[in-house]
Amino acid sequence: MDAKTGEMSGCPFHGDGGMRGLLGRTNRDWWPDSLQLEILQQGGRSADPMGEDFDYCEAFNALDYQALKRDLTDLMTDSQDWWPADYGHYGPFFIRMAWHAAGTYRTGDGRGGAGSGQQRFAPLNSWPDNGNLDKARRLLWPIKQKYGKHISWADLFILTGNVAIESMGGPVFGFGGGRKDVFEPETVYWGTEEQWVDTGAETRIIPDEGKALENPLAAIQMGLIYVNPEGPGGNPHDAEGMARDMRETFARMAMNDEETVALTAGGHAFGKAHGAKPSDTFGKAPEGENLHTMGFGWLTDPEEIGKGHITTSGIEGAWTPNPTQWGGDYFRLLFKYDYELVKSPAGANQWQPIDPDPEDMAPDARDPSKKVPTMMTTADMALKRDPEYRKISERFRDDQAALDDAFARAWFKLCHRDMGPKVRYLGPEVPAEDLIWQDPVPAGKQASDSAVADFKRAVLDSGLSVSELVKAAWASASTYRNSDHRGGANGAHIRFDALRNWAVNDPEELGKVLAKLDELRGDISMADAIVLGGAAAIEKAAKDGGYDITVPVSTGRGDATEDQFDAESWEPLEPFADGFRNYLRTKASVKTEDMLVDRAHLLGLSMPEMTALLGGMRALGAVSKHTQHGNSIGVLTDRPGVLSNDFFTNLLAMGTVWEVVDESGDEEFVGKCRLKGDVKWHATRTDLVFGSNSQLRAVAEVYAENGNERKFVDDFVKAWTKVMEADRFDLEYAKYH
The missing domain is CATH 1.10.420.10 (Peroxidase, domain 2)
Structure with missing residues (x-):
């Protein structure tokens, strides 16, 4: 078992030995009676109603961005009779919506995240952890309808979360648009369990039984975004296990300890949890509800809507006495009081401060004249009970500016981690600062035709074989994954020891090839040289077979520096x-x-x-x-x-x-x-x-x-070029900046 991943031999794949092991339970398994639309796919492709010629980036750039933000700000406090706004403010509700849209991202395979608006579709739209977010999305429909093609649902989810934070005085680091919607569920392995978290699914980490969280999963139970807030397997007394689960799941979503603490505290500075009634008092999730509910799920008695009887997590109460105002109350209360274990009205485990002062009580979500106790979940208590989390929490308690900055940055990372290189970000609020997790690459310069021709001749005269050159180019470019747009040939990261020494790369051979290419390349970037070397080899191989071809290569790639390379974050990209x-x-x-x-x-x-x-x-x-x-x-x-x-x-x-x-x-x-x-x-x-x-x-x-x-030769060259050029967002997005 791999000590770091908890996997046998580090294998990221589990299951029954077939494709089911990569897919787990599918929507058809969960909802066998749901309408099946696969028969309408044409040539294996589903139709995009916007058409192949639609350019979302161009449409986004034509958006009246400030008008949209004003409309979203107004929505935060606009009353809607059909769904209650806690404390008269939808801000916390929309923060949760954005968080849960982005929080499915996992580093193992780069899948999940907010990049395509998947929260609209099963299974995510019906996960227990996403309870009642169908209402949040429906509240946004009039705004989405108004701005139409100029804002995707995927972008709207995240921007609305940002506006919600700003409207309550919270810090925001920035926003990058450009997420294009898709119109069907993406194929993602979410696990093999046959039950959701609230119907008896087992936790995915049980050390006593030798059970580890399998790759590439990141959530601790089926139907959760992160961890069970009541504790491992619902056990509130397992303080060590709670911290372990948080550390493992957040790390698999690209967050370190400081980011984990900042996100937990920052997110819980707003709003409340809902557990006023047991879960058996509401209906099915959206995907399994009756036709006439029009996509709504988790429905309660219509007469009680707006009276506070909303159940999602089962935990009940606010974390702070000021649930719609950013500040330091979360940590102040966490450390000011001792907490006792109590049950919510829905029967969930939660923690309540002992003998709180009146000023530290929270207003009732519907009646501000009433005061109710605040609460903490078992996950919140981990920030106090775990030694490492506690050090960070105490620092944030004593330094509000540090918390402000850490939360803003962690939130930005949460919402943008799956977008890939910064050049893909659009809009007036893209931060100028380059961040290490964005895999920054310096701008390259195009090589002249004569320089390329001279380099190719030198490479073919160097003694390097066709096989060696092709393997080196593939090793560099094939690190790309279109799930989170990481990897690829741009940056020449393959020359760093952490990647070069992957077993799949035959390190000794690759090192020899890279050294020779570096010797011959002159003013051509190393990133371009690696790709050009592969192209030269393929052209020679085709000529030896009787075909005179040219392998297209667009030069202009840059070379990342060691300071721009986070080796640890690249570990999940190593192919099993x-x-x-x-x-x-x-x-x-x-x-x-x-x-x-x-x-x-x-x-x-x-x-x-x-x-x-x-x-x-x-x-x-x-x-x-x-x-x-x-x-x-x-x-x-x-x-x-x-x-x-x-x-x-x-x-x-x-x-x-x-x-x-x-x-x-x-x-x-x-x-x-x-x-x-x-x-x-x-x-x-x-x-x-x-x-x-x-x-x-x-x-x-x-x-x-x-x-x-x-035909084979031509098709191979086209497919090869597609992989070599897959990460050239610097070219693709140049016209949008």
């Missing part, structure tokens, strides 16, 4: 498996071919693109040396280094029979001549799936057909 290089660290419970599909998805590849890329990488000999057969496994060609469709023709050849290598555990195979019985090829599951899976075989057959040799 990379089918394109035929790399697998160790056998996992999820099939290797499923991990290939998952990686292709993170690279934004289609099925044909994935197929062409893998076949081309094999032909070029660009495979890992990690397996027992080294750099021959999966290279189904007698002329490695030549860009050809040999992988497909030999994989599908009728004269070859495949047998499993017994000691490989069903991971490696030998291909033997059907007549003579001699071994011709070595391959993995990742290779053979292109002959065994009916859909992948259908694509592979296209590339193996006579007459499609040039």
Whole structure:
């Protein structure tokens, strides 16, 4: 078990051995009677009602930003008869909405977060932790309707949270727009449990049973954003476990201890929790409710709406005596009083100050003439009970300016962590400061055509092989993931030891290649040199196969400095498996071919693109040396280094029979001549799936057909270029700034 991740061999994949292990329970599992719309997908794609030509960034830049903020500010205190505003202010409600939109982000695979407005769709719209946020989103509908295409739901969620904080005197670091909506649930693995947190789901960390939080998950139970506020498994007396759960889950959402404390205290400076009645007094979540509820869920008796009987977490009460005003009351009360364990009206465990002074009582959410005790959750108490959290909390208690700055920065990080490079941020409130978690990269400069040509010639005369150059370029660019837009070739992060030494990169070989490229590159950036080296190798490989091609490369990448590189934050990007290089660290419970599909998805590849890329990488000999057969496994060609469709023709050849290598555990195979019985090829599951899976075989057959040799070369180059250019947001977004 990995001491840092709690995983067997660090494996980020668990499950039943198939794609189910990557998906967990799907919406169809949770709500089998819900309307199924997949049949309307055209060619595997769902229609975007805005059309392919719609440019959201351009539309956002035309937004009357200040008018929108004024309308949102007014909404904070505009009365709505159909849903009550605690203390006459919707601010805390909208902060929770924004927090829960962004708080699904996890570092393990970069999925989750606020980037596409997923809170509108199942399962997130029906998670127990998102109870009644359907009303928050519906309160925003008149504003969304007014501004239309100029503000996405995804941006609106986060901007509304910012405005809510500002309207209550809280600190805000900035806002970056540019999140484009999608119109269907994204495929994300949220876990395998068959129950939600409020219906008996087990906690995901039980040290006594050797149970650790599996990667890439970050929440402690199914249906939660972070932790169970009542304590591990609902146990309020497990102070050590509460701090452990908080530290683990927040770390997996890219937050350190200081950010965790600041976010917890800052978020709980506002509003209240709702547990006035037991959960069995309200109805189903939105996705499972009756048709006539029009998308609302968790409904109570209509006669009680507006009278305070709202249940979400089950915990009841405000944290401070001033729930709609930013200040230092949270920490002041936390340390001023001893707290006793009590039950909320809904039966939840919570903590109440002993003998509070009248001025430290909170107003009733509906009747300001009444005073009620404040409360703390078990999670709040961890900031006092855990030694490390306590040190930070005491510092914030004594230094309000430090808390202001820490909360503003942590909130900004929470809401923008999944947006990728800062160049993707739009709007008048984008902070000027570059932050380390944004993976800043200095601006590069374009190389001249003559410099590129001279460099390519020098590279091909350097003694470096096609395989070595292609592998180096892939190692750099394939770190990209389109979930949170991290990684990629820009910045040349691959040259830093933390990445270069990943086992998948064959570090000794990669180090040799990088050193030679650095020697030859002249004024060309290292980031460009790595990509150009791969392009030169592919052009040579194609020419050796009889095709004169040019691999497109847009130069102008910059080189990140060591000061701009946070090695620890890059650890989750190390691949456990990379089918394109035929790399697998160790056998996992999820099939290797499923991990290939998952990686292709993170690279934004289609099925044909994935197929062409893998076949081309094999032909070029660009495979890992990690397996027992080294750099021959999966290279189904007698002329490695030549860009050809040999992988497909030999994989599908009728004269070859495949047998499993017994000691490989069903991971490696030998291909033997059907007549003579001699071994011709070595391959993995990742290779053979292109002959065994009916859909992948259908694509592979296209590339193996006579007459499609040039098509294969062209398709490989297009897919290769897509990966190499995936992170060129500096070019894509230049016109918006």
